[in-house]
Amino acid sequence: MRNPSPLARLLLRRQIAELAQEHTSIEQMRTRMAAERRAAGAAAIRAQEQERQRLAQDLHDEVNQALTAILLRLEATIQEAPPALQDELRDTKRLAGQAMEELLRLSRRLRPAVLDDHGLMPALHTQVRDFTEQTGIRATFHPQGSPTRLSPEQQLAIYRVTQEGLSNIAQHASAQRVRVELSFVGKTVLRISDDGSGFARRKSDRLGIEGMRERALLAGGHLSIWSEEGAGTRVELTI
Numbered sequence: 001m002r003n004p005s006p007l008a009r010l011l012l013r014r015q016i017a018e019l020a021q022e023h024t025s026i027e028q029m030r031t032r033m034a035a036e037r038r039a040a041g042a043a044a045i046r047a048q049e050q051e052r053q054r055l056a057q058d059l060h061d062e063v064n065q066a067l068t069a070i071l072l073r074l075e076a077t078i079q080e081a082p083p084a085l086q087d088e089l090r091d092t093k094r095l096a097g098q099a100m101e102e103l104l105r106l107s108r109r110l111r112p113a114v115l116d117d118h119g120l121m122p123a124l125h126t127q128v129r130d131f132t133e134q135t136g137i138r139a140t141f142h143p144q145g146s147p148t149r150l151s152p153e154q155q156l157a158i159y160r161v162t163q164e165g166l167s168n169i170a171q172h173a174s175a176q177r178v179r180v181e182l183s184f185v186g187k188t189v190l191r192i193s194d195d196g197s198g199f200a201r202r203k204s205d206r207l208g209i210e211g212m213r214e215r216a217l218l219a220g221g222h223l224s225i226w227s228e229e230g231a232g233t234r235v236e237l238t239i
């Protein structure tokens, strides 16, 4: 092959330099876009938490008060009511009491005040225990190592990922056993494993798993999922 002339070599070198320059700009743009997307995701999650907090407060302060008033009035009415109506009124009071309990549970789910009041470990213990009580699926919590300092955002991420992980198991897995592990040996790892139906491909228009990923990123960690049809599912949040 003939040697290229000095001019051709110069042009070629210039073209290569231009291409390299373009490549660098594209990379910079991609990094900027990824950062912007992350910031938008973080802002959306923060806004969602604030909205949930407001809703929880309203439910707790307004609706709960109204229900308490109904319960008190019913109690007073029962005292005065003719015997024929007593049973009916007691039944109504029981239903109002159930509605109030349900409401307080909802309000707790919306805003994990339990995190502020008692800290992450008791909050997770309670979540796992409630899950078993509500679904009948045997779930156990296994902390490992001594808890390291986690920021409020990281604790919230662990709490919310556990919530969505357990809710997915209740909705989709038909599982018998569930293990929730939180290890502080080396990195902080939250692991939720079930022995249920597993899944090969997940529906793309759903928000649950996407939300867990966003929360993981926001907490400076990442989320991994292993699942196979018939072989259960494992969700891991590493921080």
Ligand SMILES: Nc1ncnc2c1ncn2[C@@H]1O[C@H](COP(=O)(O)OP(=O)(O)OP(=O)(O)O)[C@@H](O)[C@H]1O
Binding pocket: 168, 169, 171, 172, 173, 194, 196, 197, 198, 199, 201, 202, 203, 206, 207, 208, 209, 210, 233
């Ligand atoms: N533990 C699990 N066992 C079996 N299938 C699961 C499990 N977790 C997730 N899936 C499958 O992955 C899909 C996506 O889960 P994802 O949480 O993103 O959405 P979803 O639960 O269907 O809806 P939502 O947006 O209300 O969370 C589910 O529809 C289900 O098919």
Ligand SMILES: [Mg+2]
Binding pocket: 164, 167, 168, 207, 208, 209
């Ligand atoms: Mg879900």
